[in-house]
Amino acid sequence: MLLNPYGMVYVLRLGHRLGRDKRVTTHVGLVARAFGANGFILEGCDESVLGSLRKVLSVWGGDMVVECCSSGMEVVRSWKDAGGEVIHLTMYGLPLDDVIDAIRVSPKPKLVIVGARRVEWFYYENSDYNVAVGNQPHSEVSALALFLDRLFRGRWAYIRFGGAKLRVIPSSRGKVVVRVGGPREGSDEGSRGFHKGSG
Numbered sequence: 001m002l003l004n005p006y007g008m009v010y011v012l013r014l015g016h017r018l019g020r021d022k023r024v025t026t027h028v029g030l031v032a033r034a035f036g037a038n039g040f041i042l043e044g045c046d047e048s049v050l051g052s053l054r055k056v057l058s059v060w061g062g063d064m065v066v067e068c069c070s071s072g073m074e075v076v077r078s079w080k081d082a083g084g085e086v087i088h089l090t091m092y093g094l095p096l097d098d099v100i101d102a103i104r105v106s107p108k109p110k111l112v113i114v115g116a117r118r119v120e121w122f123y124y125e126n127s128d129y130n131v132a133v134g135n136q137p138h139s140e141v142s143a144l145a146l147f148l149d150r151l152f153r154g155r156w157a158y159i160r161f162g163g164a165k166l167r168v169i170p171s172s173r174g175k176v177v178v179r180v181g182g183p184r185e186g187s188d189e190g191s192r193g194f195h196k197g198s199g
């Protein structure tokens with residue numbers, strides 16, 4: 001469990017293009033989960049993305065909310081009405097180093113927005129922070145990972161994902177995976193095995 005002082009840290013993915021963005025959007029969701037967000041909202045309901053994320057949650061654990069919406073603007077409005085703050089990641093924003101302390105000390109729930117294609121002006125105007133992870137164009141995946149890492153000061157690395165069916169045992173070589181709750185979980189042998197096909 002990650003000590004999340006904000007209650008909710010949700011990621012809103014804008015501009016998803018069916019087919020073309022499936023892999024990148026799935027990766028945005030995977031980064032959200034792995035780096036400590038507890039909600040992922042996809043603008044546009046692509047069940048193939050949502051299904052992939054739910055499958056990862058069921059195997060590897062965690063209780064991140066996964067949902068879709070028809071309007072990211074509505075999500076922003078209701079997030080702010082409920083007292084939360086909105087952080088839009090964009091190469092045109094203020095440097096991460098300059099704003100991360102203020103974002104971190106604010107106890108407000110956080111909605112972190114990442115785009116795909118051009119992001120509408122509404123988001124620049126209505127976000128509490130437009131944050132640049134460097135001022136060069138790169139990727140929503142890298143921008144989100146770096147932002148969450150800095151927000152949580154690296155503590156995401158110690159999250160224990162509740163409800164996991166499988167858990168990785170770090171090893172210097174190979175892929176060592178145990179079935180959680182299996183007869184010999186935690187021993188050197190038992191359910192431990194080398195999985196070649198699980199990514």
Ligand code: SAM
Pocket residue numbers: 089090091092113114115116117119131132133134135136137138139140141143
């Ligand atoms: N011109 C876009 C922008 O405003 O950052 C880059 C488009 S990029 C293909 C898609 C998304 O990646 C952006 O909407 C933004 O969320 C994120 N992104 C890319 N580079 C970034 C950077 N240097 N800092 C923060 N976010 C970035």
